[in-house]
Amino acid sequence: MNLLTVSLSKPGGRKENQDYCGYKTINSITCYVMADGLGGHKGGAIASKIAVETILKSFESTPELSVTAIERYIESAQTAILSQQEIEPKLFNMRTTILVFIVDQTRALWAHIGDTRLYHFSKGSIVFQTKDHSLPQAMADAGKIDISEIRHHDDRNRLLRSLGNAENFSISIEKKCHQIQTSDAFLLCTDGFWEYVTETDMESDLSVSQTPVEWIERMEARLLEYEKINFDNYSAIGIFVN
Numbered sequence: 001m002n003l004l005t006v007s008l009s010k011p012g013g014r015k016e017n018q019d020y021c022g023y024k025t026i027n028s029i030t031c032y033v034m035a036d037g038l039g040g041h042k043g044g045a046i047a048s049k050i051a052v053e054t055i056l057k058s059f060e061s062t063p064e065l066s067v068t069a070i071e072r073y074i075e076s077a078q079t080a081i082l083s084q085q086e087i088e089p090k091l092f093n094m095r096t097t098i099l100v101f102i103v104d105q106t107r108a109l110w111a112h113i114g115d116t117r118l119y120h121f122s123k124g125s126i127v128f129q130t131k132d133h134s135l136p137q138a139m140a141d142a143g144k145i146d147i148s149e150i151r152h153h154d155d156r157n158r159l160l161r162s163l164g165n166a167e168n169f170s171i172s173i174e175k176k177c178h179q180i181q182t183s184d185a186f187l188l189c190t191d192g193f194w195e196y197v198t199e200t201d202m203e204s205d206l207s208v209s210q211t212p213v214e215w216i217e218r219m220e221a222r223l224l225e226y227e228k229i230n231f232d233n234y235s236a237i238g239i240f241v242n
Contacts, residue, residue: 018233029103054077132150
C-alpha cells in the first residue's frame, strides 16, 4: 500500500505560527508529528519546533512501529524541551501539544498529549478520534456537557496535559496497532483547524475528494469562511491509503 500525504501549517490571523509539523519515511515506516506550541516570549514556537524535530531525529535513529518506540520518541522531546527551559529561563513556561502517528504497510499506531487530534476514517466514516486532554473534554466525559459543546466552550483552551510540563507529563498511547486498509484516510490537525471544521464536514469533504490535496483544500475553505480577526494558527496533515 502507498500513502498519499499533504500537509499545511499557517498562522491564520496571528503574526506568528506556533504550530509545527513534519514527517519522515524510513524502511517503509512513516512517522508523522504535529505540535501546537504554547507560552510567551515566542516559547510556543520554539517548543513545537523542538518537539517535532527531536521526535523525527529519534525516529530516524531507530525507526520502529511499537508502543515502546513511540514512548521513547516523545520522552526524547520532553527531555529536549526541559533542557532548553534550563538554558533559557525566559522560556520556562513554554509548552506544546504533540501528536505522533506511525504507519507501515499494514499497521498504524499513535500517541498524543494535549488537544491536537487524529481522526481515522474507514469507508468514508470516522471510526476513531483521539480525546483531548482539556477541561471541556473532561467535562464531556463526566457528562457535564455534551461533546458537541467542546468546540466553543469558554474553557476550551485549558489543557490538562502538555509537553514541557515536568509535573504533569503523561502520554495517551493506543496500546495495540490498528490494521489499515486501502481507502482508509487519516487526518491530523491542531485545534485551530478542527475548531471550524466539524466531523460531519470532514466526512462530507472526504466523500467528494479524489486526493488528500482536494480534501484538505475543501476543509480549509470551510475554515476560512469563518475567518475572524486574530483567529488561531491552523495545521493539518491529510493521508490517503492507496
